[in-house]
Structure formats: structure tokens, C-alpha cells
Amino acid sequence: MKKLLYISIVAAASMAMTGCIEEVNPQSNVVTSDQAGNAPGSFNNFVDALTSSITGVATYTGGVNYSPSLTDYPFDYGYCSTFLMWDVMGQDIALTNSDYPYSAWAYCSVGLGPRYAIAQIPITYYYGWIKNCNTVLGMVDENNVPENRRVGVGIAYVMRAMFYMDLARLYGETTYALDPQAPTAPIVTEKTTPTAGTVNPRATNEEMFGFILDDLDKAETMLADYHRADIYTPDVSVVNGLRARAYLTMEDWPNAEKYAKLAQAGYSMMSESEYTDRNTGFNTPTSSWMFGTRFKADDQCIQENDADASWGSLLSLEIASQDLGGGGCGYASNYYGPMAIDYHLYQTIPSTDFRKKCFIDFSIADTYNPVKDSAPEPTQATVEFASRYSDYPEFLANNSIGNNETGYTLGGACIKFRAAGGEEGRKNQYVGFLMSVPYMRVEEMKLIEAEAAGMQSEPRGIQLLTDFAKTRDPQYVYGTHNEAYGNSSTTPFRNEVWWQRRVELWGEGFATYDIKRLNKGIIRSYEGTNHINLYQWNTDTPPQWMTLCFVGTEANYNTLLINNPTPVAPTGNSPMHVW
Numbered sequence: 001m002k003k004l005l006y007i008s009i010v011a012a013a014s015m016a017m018t019g020c021i022e023e024v025n026p027q028s029n030v031v032t033s034d035q036a037g038n039a040p041g042s043f044n045n046f047v048d049a050l051t052s053s054i055t056g057v058a059t060y061t062g063g064v065n066y067s068p069s070l071t072d073y074p075f076d077y078g079y080c081s082t083f084l085m086w087d088v089m090g091q092d093i094a095l096t097n098s099d100y101p102y103s104a105w106a107y108c109s110v111g112l113g114p115r116y117a118i119a120q121i122p123i124t125y126y127y128g129w130i131k132n133c134n135t136v137l138g139m140v141d142e143n144n145v146p147e148n149r150r151v152g153v154g155i156a157y158v159m160r161a162m163f164y165m166d167l168a169r170l171y172g173e174t175t176y177a178l179d180p181q182a183p184t185a186p187i188v189t190e191k192t193t194p195t196a197g198t199v200n201p202r203a204t205n206e207e208m209f210g211f212i213l214d215d216l217d218k219a220e221t222m223l224a225d226y227h228r229a230d231i232y233t234p235d236v237s238v239v240n241g242l243r244a245r246a247y248l249t250m251e252d253w254p255n256a257e258k259y260a261k262l263a264q265a266g267y268s269m270m271s272e273s274e275y276t277d278r279n280t281g282f283n284t285p286t287s288s289w290m291f292g293t294r295f296k297a298d299d300q301c302i303q304e305n306d307a308d309a310s311w312g313s314l315l316s317l318e319i320a321s322q323d324l325g326g327g328g329c330g331y332a333s334n335y336y337g338p339m340a341i342d343y344h345l346y347q348t349i350p351s352t353d354f355r356k357k358c359f360i361d362f363s364i365a366d367t368y369n370p371v372k373d374s375a376p377e378p379t380q381a382t383v384e385f386a387s388r389y390s391d392y393p394e395f396l397a398n399n400s401i402g403n404n405e406t407g408y409t410l411g412g413a414c415i416k417f418r419a420a421g422g423e424e425g426r427k428n429q430y431v432g433f434l435m436s437v438p439y440m441r442v443e444e445m446k447l448i449e450a451e452a453a454g455m456q457s458e459p460r461g462i463q464l465l466t467d468f469a470k471t472r473d474p475q476y477v478y479g480t481h482n483e484a485y486g487n488s489s490t491t492p493f494r495n496e497v498w499w500q501r502r503v504e505l506w507g508e509g510f511a512t513y514d515i516k517r518l519n520k521g522i523i524r525s526y527e528g529t530n531h532i533n534l535y536q537w538n539t540d541t542p543p544q545w546m547t548l549c550f551v552g553t554e555a556n557y558n559t560l561l562i563n564n565p566t567p568v569a570p571t572g573n574s575p576m577h578v579w
Helices: 033-038 042-052 081-088 117-137 147-171 205-222 236-250 253-263 311-315 331-335 343-348 354-358 362-368 380-386 393-401 422-427 442-454 458-470 492-504 511-517
Strands: 093-095 289-294 339-341 436-441
Touching: 042 117, 042 147, 081 093, 081 117, 081 311, 081 511, 117 147, 147 205, 147 236, 147 511, 205 236, 236 253, 236 289, 236 442, 236 511, 253 442, 289 442, 311 331, 339 343, 343 362, 343 492, 380 393, 436 442, 442 458, 442 492, 458 492, 492 511
Parallel strands: none
Antiparallel strands: 093 339, 289 436
């Protein structure tokens, strides 16, 4: 597989899409739009790939038979893998091992610089997916779209807008609200020629978000009468949800409120029983999920590398060890330990808030977690402790508490994302990792609505936020979660909304976007921190590593591309923050 995938060419050439998106040499083996469009059934196949090929496919490595492979890059499993990249960059996820997959993003690895492969991964992902959207859009005349292709075109516009919004927020030096003229990323469309791609500067925030909103306007027209079969393809509600995200970033409060409210039609918030269900929690769509994906048995990342390159492997804790009749697989269950919630954030969640049940209690975990490096069999007390959190306590105890030699403690371990398939799924990871993952939930829309309303009329925003919070904590009192660390100019109201977002959307990919748009810093160094020694860093503003670098070779082909500065990791822990 050709590894160097340049922005200047990837979206300019229309290529055939298969289950695995191959980077094709642009000077040969190119399938033109006319050729692809004339193949029987090809248009629908191309449209299906817009959503199916962004999950379960080793887009960067190609798989175990390539170098690097899924063994080396177990985070190469699609769009939802990026959620954890962006979340570990902040403070709310604490990795339990410095060698954990995603450590490059959590600890500002040298690999984030433009000379290294890690910097190439997001570029390979996003511009490859955008290329697929452009291929579909290149099959029609945008001014005369046949009726039987309108839905496919609409889906392509939605997906392209979603991908470009991510790029704008990840590569943008400054958010739209702070500087509309700050550079983001180059825009390539179905009309971009290879020559134009070599002189394609980064679009400004204003240009990029104008382009995104234009795509969403077109998508709404195309999808106006579309009734989807499930949440795995986007519809008009997703169009409105993306508009709400865009206007939130732009701080266009009336429109953010308007579209967040429109997006909620037909959905209802997750109940406590759905949110914390020990078998289906966050692995099965509910009435709150607006858009999402699912891993399938024939996905490349499930079939190869013991299914360890998958969302469930990195997050699910109950996969049985071999001595209990299971496969003994999964990074979270059997190799490196769980992803944990930040200790301080956990302490701020009241016991009356049901979302606290998604994480193992710090205060009692150590009592039942005596093993640091010898890994004997768990005690009966340990199993009884695990039964507070799992219907399969012997699996949880044996793997995550008493049978791992990495030396972590279990306090704060995430049990939000459950393995699928009941007991069978926990004994067989090829079933357990066949999980669904949300891209967008109605809860996010309600929090956007509350923030946008409050920035116009704070009492109205407080009421909406309080109404939301009381569905999670009946005893919620406004004003208890508004710590003003980092950017002290952020109002207590916005800090309160941010806290709700951090808890509600933990692990779902929003941390970096929120920290950057709110101009916040991060706090990892404080008394009692569970962040790993030497990586306990504090910053007053968004850390440098949250503005991604373009892979250096892109500048060789796109002469107008000016890169972001290479991030430099802090040396040693920061002085402890006092709350």
C-alpha cells in the first residue's frame, strides 16, 4: 500500500472504493468518475462506502500484512478511533500505562511533528474520506441531480461537512470566534484539479465554515424527504446537528440555539437504565442516538490481530482471560489496563448523579486491588467488589483488577462502554467487540441549546441547563461546577455547561474541540492526580499539541501550505495546581 497520501492529489482524483480504502498512485490505475458512474450499481456502492468504510478498516496501516501493521497501530480502526485521540490530549482521560495506544497524543510524542508517521494518520484518514465524498459528488451535475441519486449526494455533502469541521478545529491555529481569518486546512472538492492542489493554501476559518455550511444547505435539500432505516446513515436531523456544532464554534448564538433545537425533534434523552445498563450500555443505539456506527463481524479490524484493533478492545473491561474460558484479548481487559476518568473530575461528580456509575470508585478500588506486579488470582473479596459494577464480576476481577502486570490501580476505570453480546461476547471478543458507537446524541444538542441560549439570556440558559442536569442528578443545584481555571474570562455559566459536557460526553471525542473553543488550559498536576508521573502537565491556554501538524511531505507538493509549529512536550511535571 502506498503510504504517502498527499492532500494535493487525494481528493483531486476519483478512485474506486472498496472495503479497504487503498491509496492509489494518481498517475496510474485511476478509475475516472465516468468509468465508476457507468458501472452497474456503482453509485449506490460508492455511497454506502461513505459510512461503511470509515469503521473497522485499517485505513492507515492497511492491516497486519503491511508495515506498520495493526499490531503496531491498534488504534487504526476508523473514525471513532479519532475520538480517543482528541480526548486523551486533554485532562479528562488518564491513561494507565505510558505505553498505552494513544500515548503519542496524550503525551505530546515527537511523532506529532510533521516528520513522523503519527502526524500523517489524521491526514490519511480525513482526506481519504473526503476523497470518497468527492468521488460521489463528481458522478453528478450538481445543478441537475437525478432523483434516484439525490439521497446519495445528500449523504456525501453531510459527511464531507463533518470531516471538514473536524479538520478546521484540529488544524486551526485559532478558533473562529477568536479570529475568523486564522488558517485551518486546505479545501479540496470534486472540482479540484491535480494542478490546483499543488497551490492550495489553508482556508481561513471564515472560508472553511462558509464552505461547511454551504455543504449542509445542499445536504438538507437533497435529504428533505429521506427516511433512513437506522442511525448508521445521516439524515436531516444530523444536518441540523452539524449546523449546531458549526454555529457553536462560530459563536453565532441564535443559529446555534435554533439548529440544536431543530435537531432534537424525534429523539429523547438516555435514561439512567439505558446509560448504565451492564449489558447494553453504550454498545447499542437508543432513542437518543442521532448518528453512529457499528463494528461488524467481517470488518478487517475484527478479523485481524485478534480483533484487538477496535473500539471495544481499547475501552471494554470484561473480556474473559484464558483461564476463565475466554480469549484473553483486549487492551483494556488484558494488556495495558483501562482508560480512567481524571481523578479530580470524578471527585466533582455528586454521588446522586447516575453518570458516576460509569467509573469505578477511587475511594474503594485500592482496597480490592492489592496486585501491582505479581498478578495472583483475585480474592473472593475482589470478585464481590467487581460485582458492584458488572454482571460478570469474575471476568472483571481476573482481568482488570487481579491479573495484569502493568501496575495500575483500578480507581476511575471506565465501564461506560460495555462489550456486546452478553456472556458470549465477554468470552469471545469476536462477538464482544461488535459494538455500536455514537457519533452524535441528542444530549449534545441539548447542551448546545443551553449554552447558546445562555449567551443571549443567561437566566434562560441556566433554566435549560438545570432542566438537563436534573435528568442526571435530581439534586443538582446550578453553580456547583463552574471552576474558573485556565481561561478565567470564561463566564461561570459557560464553565458550568463545559462541566456537563465533560461528564456527559466523556470518551466521545469532544475534549480537544471544547478546550480550544473555550480557550482553556488543562490541569493534570494536582494533589491526588492519577495522571502518569512525568506527564502531569498544567497549561493556562490550549496546549500546543492540540493544534495538529500537517505531514511534512505535503509541503513538497502543495507549495502554498504553511505548517503549524511542531509541538514541544513539557519537561517534567508542572507545579501542583491547588483547587
